[in-house]
Amino acid sequence: MKELTESIKELAETHLEDDSFFIVDVISKGISGKTKILVLLDNDEGVNIDDCATLSRKLAEDIELEDLIDVAYVLEVSSPGLDHPLSSVRQYKKNVGRRLKVKLTSGAMLEGALNAVNEEAITLAAERKENKKKLIEEKEVPFSEIEKANVLVSFK
Numbered sequence: 767m768k769e770l771t772e773s774i775k776e777l778a779e780t781h782l783e784d785d786s787f788f789i790v791d792v793i794s795k796g797i798s799g800k801t802k803i804l805v806l807l808d809n810d811e812g813v814n815i816d817d818c819a820t821l822s823r824k825l826a827e828d829i830e831l832e833d834l835i836d837v838a839y840v841l842e843v844s845s846p847g848l849d850h851p852l853s854s855v856r857q858y859k860k861n862v863g864r865r866l867k868v869k870l871t872s873g874a875m876l877e878g879a880l881n882a883v884n885e886e887a888i889t890l891a892a893e894r895k896e897n898k899k900k901l902i903e904e905k906e907v908p909f910s911e912i913e914k915a916n917v918l919v920s921f922k
Contacts, residue, residue: 770794771803773834774825778805781824786810787817788856790846801839806846810860813845852915858883865918866890870911877918878902888912 771792778789790806807813807821822843829835852858852866861880868876868890882889887908894901 770801770834773832774803774805774829777828777832778807778821778825781821781828783817783820787813788854790850790853790857799838801835801837803835803839803841805841805843806850807843808846808857808860810856818843818845848917848919850916852917855883855885855909858888858915861917865920867916867918868907868912869914870907871913872911876905876907878905888915 771794774794775789775792778792782788787807787809790808791804792806793804795802795804805821805825807818809817822841825843826841829839829841846857852861858880862883864880865878866876866880866888868888870876876890876892878890878892880888881891881904887906890905890907891902892905894903
């Protein structure tokens with residue numbers, strides 16, 4: 767399945783309209799005798815349904831032409847959504863100013879506003895409690911120490 771997802775990612779990247787679009791992930795699962803392929807598309811300015819539909823049509827044509835899948839399959843192209851963990855520097859940069867929940871490889875959890883991103887690390891205004899007071903401290907977290915990071919939804 768890894769070869770399939772890599773091939774589909776490469777095909778999808780040939781159809782991106784411009785440099786602001788990027789493929790976040792390609793996930794392939796076998797479900798009830800069918801293969802489900804989920805392509806997660808993102809853009810520095812956000813993705814709309816037309817972007818997903820256009821890529822889906824072009825990609826479906828390529829999959830058929832290349833004869834990549836010889837069983838019944840379902841192809842879905844969508845934006846990552848807030849529940850999908852951040853996985854690339856571009857995604858982190860797109861979310862500067864938003865609150866993140868970050869699980870570190872040590873098992874520790876951090877929560878706070880994403881203030882800055884560079885190629886090696888993020889800077890988080892992390893909250894911690896001390897004597898019932900909430901304190902904010904800037905913390906630089908290398909990507910190598912991040913196991914998972916999600917954007918927190920604010921309903922304010």
